[in-house]
Amino acid sequence: MGVIRKTKAVEVLLNEFNTSTVAISAKALIEQLGDTFNKTTIYRVLDKLEDDGVLHSFLGKEGLKWYAKCNGCTAKEHKDVHPHFQCLVCGKVDCLSINVTIPKIPNRKIEMSQFLIQGKCEDCFT
Amino acid sequence: MGVIRKTKAVEVLLNEFNTSTVAISAKALIEQLGDTFNKTTIYRVLDKLEDDGVLHSFLGKEGLKWYAKCNGCTAKEHKDVHPHFQCLVCGKVDCLSINVTIPKIPNRKIEMSQFLIQGKCEDCFT
DNA sequence: TTTGTTAATGCAACAAGGTTGCGTTATATT
DNA sequence: AATATAACGCAACCTTGTTGCATTAACAAA
Numbered sequence: 001m002g003v004i005r006k007t008k009a010v011e012v013l014l015n016e017f018n019t020s021t022v023a024i025s026a027k028a029l030i031e032q033l034g035d036t037f038n039k040t041t042i043y044r045v046l047d048k049l050e051d052d053g054v055l056h057s058f059l060g061k062e063g064l065k066w067y068a069k070c071n072g073c074t075a076k077e078h079k080d081v082h083p084h085f086q087c088l089v090c091g092k093v094d095c096l097s098i099n100v101t102i103p104k105i106p107n108r109k110i111e112m113s114q115f116l117i118q119g120k121c122e123d124c125f126t
Numbered sequence: 127m128g129v130i131r132k133t134k135a136v137e138v139l140l141n142e143f144n145t146s147t148v149a150i151s152a153k154a155l156i157e158q159l160g161d162t163f164n165k166t167t168i169y170r171v172l173d174k175l176e177d178d179g180v181l182h183s184f185l186g187k188e189g190l191k192w193y194a195k196c197n198g199c200t201a202k203e204h205k206d207v208h209p210h211f212q213c214l215v216c217g218k219v220d221c222l223s224i225n226v227t228i229p230k231i232p233n234r235k236i237e238m239s240q241f242l243i244q245g246k247c248e249d250c251f252t
Numbered sequence: 253t254t255t256g257t258t259a260a261t262g263c264a265a266c267a268a269g270g271t272t273g274c275g276t277t278a279t280a281t282t
Numbered sequence: 283a284a285t286a287t288a289a290c291g292c293a294a295c296c297t298t299g300t301t302g303c304a305t306t307a308a309c310a311a312a
Binding site: 005007010 | 288
């Protein structure tokens with residue numbers, strides 16, 4: 001898999017996630033940083049950071065890929081099964097620090113799950 | 127919105143969903159029926175059937191759109207918040223008739239949610 | 253059963269998110 | 283400074299899904 005080099009792209013991208021529990025879509029990152037870095041680079045760095053357990057990814061509305069900083073995940077296992085909340089008005093997505101009880105299902109082995117909740121966020125909530 | 131005409135495409139597509147709780151991806155339907163109907167038609171019929179509350183849709187692995195028959199949904203509201211299970215081995219997806227408790231979140235209005243569980247299905251479970 | 257309205261279809265072209273191959277650049281090690 | 287190779291940029295491509303428009307076919311009414 002190789003060593004991670006501290007390149008500018010890695011540095012800048014990591015910085016984007018060092019603020020909060022807010023998730024950022026690959027699309028948004030490309031819109032924002034596409035002049036500085038090639039989109040291929042951005043996709044590859046995100047991939048690698050996910051592989052290394054630094055970020056986790058999930059799918060939002062319309063199948064867009066979103067990334068957020070992992071909390072207590074290692075490269076080996078992503079324990080994180082928190083739900084994500086996407087605002088249907090402003091589009092913002094964040095990680096909810098809520099424990100979701102995954103229902104027991106007979107004869108099936110659950111390996112991962114994605115819970116996407118959609119509605120109006122605090123800011124867009126009238 | 128217009129009346130629904132009983133065309134061949136509608137008939138054939140509806141037939142595909144009349145069996146079980148198994149979901150079918152738009153992609154699979156196009157692979158299967160693409161010689162008979164144009165993909166545009168397939169997409170449009172699926173759209174319309176969803177609008178009319180006959181089918182519901184959700185996103186599976188890789189952001190692919192899946193459809194399944196609604197159970198107790200009307201054109202006006204999709205109450206259905208059941209989780210979906212996708213097998214990581216064979217790719218099969220089905221609706222789980224399990225009630226998921228959506229966590230209460232202060233200051234947010236939940237409008238819908240998607241719960242995708244991934245793992246090994248009954249058949250692929252060793 | 254013919255006529256007329258308009259929903260539904262097919263086709264081609266497009267759009268958006270993401271991926272791949274490959275030659276070049278730059279990081280880190282000796 | 284020399285070297286190995288990870289990371290990069292670029293262009294071209296792939297896939298899922300959408301749009302515009304001319305044509306066809308449901309279906310209701312005459």
